[in-house]
Amino acid sequence: xxxxxxxxxxxxxxxxxxxxxxxxxxxxxxxxxxxxxxxxxxxxxxxxxxxxxxxxxxxxxxxxxxxxxxxxxxxxxxxxxxxxxxxxxxxxxxxxxxxxxxxxxxxxxxxxxxxxxxxxxxxxxxxxxxxxxxxxxxxxxxxxxxxxxxxxxxxxxxxxxxxxxxxxxxxxxxxxxxxxxxxxxxxxxxxxxxxxxxxxxxxxxxxxxxxxxxxxxxxxxxxxxxxxxxxxxxxxxxxxxxxxxxxxxxxxxxxxxxxxxxxxxxxxxxxxxxxxxxxxxxxxxxxxxxxxxxxxxxxxxxxxxxxxxxxxxxxxxxxxxxxxxxxxxxxxxxxxxxxxxxxxxxxxxxxxx
Ligand code: HEC
Ligand code: HEC
Numbered sequence: 575x576x577x578x579x580x581x582x583x584x585x586x587x588x589x590x591x592x593x594x595x596x597x598x599x600x601x602x603x604x605x606x607x608x609x610x611x612x613x614x615x616x617x618x619x620x621x622x623x624x625x626x627x628x629x630x631x632x633x634x635x636x637x638x639x640x641x642x643x644x645x646x647x648x649x650x651x652x653x654x655x656x657x658x659x660x661x662x663x664x665x666x667x668x669x670x671x672x673x674x675x676x677x678x679x680x681x682x683x684x685x686x687x688x689x690x691x692x693x694x695x696x697x698x699x700x701x702x703x704x705x706x707x708x709x710x711x712x713x714x715x716x717x718x719x720x721x722x723x724x725x726x727x728x729x730x731x732x733x734x735x736x737x738x739x740x741x742x743x744x745x746x747x748x749x750x751x752x753x754x755x756x757x758x759x760x761x762x763x764x765x766x767x768x769x770x771x772x773x774x775x776x777x778x779x780x781x782x783x784x785x786x787x788x789x790x791x792x793x794x795x796x797x798x799x800x801x802x803x804x805x806x807x808x809x810x811x812x813x814x815x816x817x818x819x820x821x822x823x824x825x826x827x828x829x830x831x832x833x834x835x836x837x838x839x840x841x842x843x844x845x846x847x848x849x850x851x852x853x854x855x856x857x858x859x860x861x862x863x864x865x866x867x868x869x870x871x872x873x874x875x876x877x878x879x880x881x882x883x884x885x886x887x888x889x890x891x892x893x894x895x896x897x898x899x900x901x902x903x904x905x906x907x908x909x910x911x912x913x914x915x916x917x918x919x920x921x922x923x924x925x926x927x
Pocket of ligand 1: 640645647648649665673674675676677685696702707708711713717
């Protein structure tokens with residue numbers, strides 16, 4: 575039976591329904607059977623996968639979180655025109671090159687067979703359905719803080735996307751991290767799964783900002799320096815460093831007046847995350863430009879403000895990373911991309927404290 579007839583039947587009618595074709599199926603059924611079918615139809619509607627409708631707020635919420643969390647940035651191999659979410663993007667790190675897996679709902683090569691619990695465990699605990707540990711290049715170290723409701727909204731959105739059959743490409747790693755056994759030690763030292771408790775003495779906007787920065791947008795994954803084993807240096811939260819994603823040099827975004835963004839106003843930070851424009855007239859470059867383009871530009875005005883409030887309230891950390899705009903680099907980018915794109919500024923770390 576056509577789907578619109580099923581929906582139509584949700585309105586019980588005694589008279590022959592006006593909608594052509596729909597009523598004919600019902601006219602000879604007795605009331606009990608009619609009711610049974612009616613409930614069955616509702617159950618079917620509730621449990622059918624992908625009931626994607628524009629008004630489904632859970633799905634909309636899932637899409638919003640998915641964007642802000644930047645899942646597509648890593649799981650789509652845009653450079654080689656890969657299919658959305660089918661993986662294969664190379665992520666170069668000091669430990670070798672990782673290739674992201676397929677997270678489309680394809681049952682064989684994607685995550686189509688995963689249960690809610692499988693998905694929750696991957697993001698909350700960094701473990702695959704068989705119990706093997708994931709490498710923290712998959713930022714479950716931040717996603718672990720997502721609430722169950724938000725995790726499942728993301729899963730639901732992912733499962734509403736197109737399936738793509740594309741097998742995983744194995745990682746190419748340095749020998750000493752090739753075995754996933756090493757991750758047990760790493761996780762014991764640097765990872766603790768669990769959600770965030772809101773801080774009751776802080777206003778709701780601050781707590782929302784804390785959640786977005788730490789759990790969803792995972793700002794610390796790039797902006798917090800790491801020790802030689804790749805663990806966060808917690809006392810240097812958001813203080814920047816040299817070993818950001820893909821070798822990027824990442825600026826200090828704590829509110830320190832001389833080495834961080836302490837001279838920015840909250841509205842400057844919100845504006846930067848929305849458009850990439852900096853208070854000095856320059857524009858975001860490097861992986862931050864991708865981050866803005868794929869993720870933070872989708873933030874609602876309220877969430878942008880919440881992030882800015884939270885970041886500006888953090889303890890300032892003095893950690894000098896000097897920004898040098900090299901003319902040669904500007905020219906090179908200009909030649910490569912054409913004059914309409916703002917050249918990316920180069921940053922060099924002059925001194926680490
Ligand atoms: C910084 C890049 C990056 C981002 C951002 C990212 N992932 Fe991943 N993800 C990875 C990598 C790399 C792996 C593989 C890890 C491994 O092999 O141990 C992975 C693995 C996964 C897996 C396991 C798939 C499997 O077949 O075992 C799932 C599910 C997943 N990611 C979902 C997500 C979701 C959902 C988001 C957004 C909330 C996300 N990822 C954001 C890099 C990323
Ligand atoms: C994938 C890594 C990555 C993530 C995630 C990330 N950033 Fe960045 N960020 C960078 C890099 C690299 C730069 C330097 C950009 C440039 O060269 O212009 C930067 C620049 C910035 C700047 C400009 C600072 C300055 O002095 O120039 C701000 C502010 C900022 N990021 C805030 C954030 C916030 C807030 C988040 C989370 C919502 C975030 N970033 C997430 C990598 C990242």
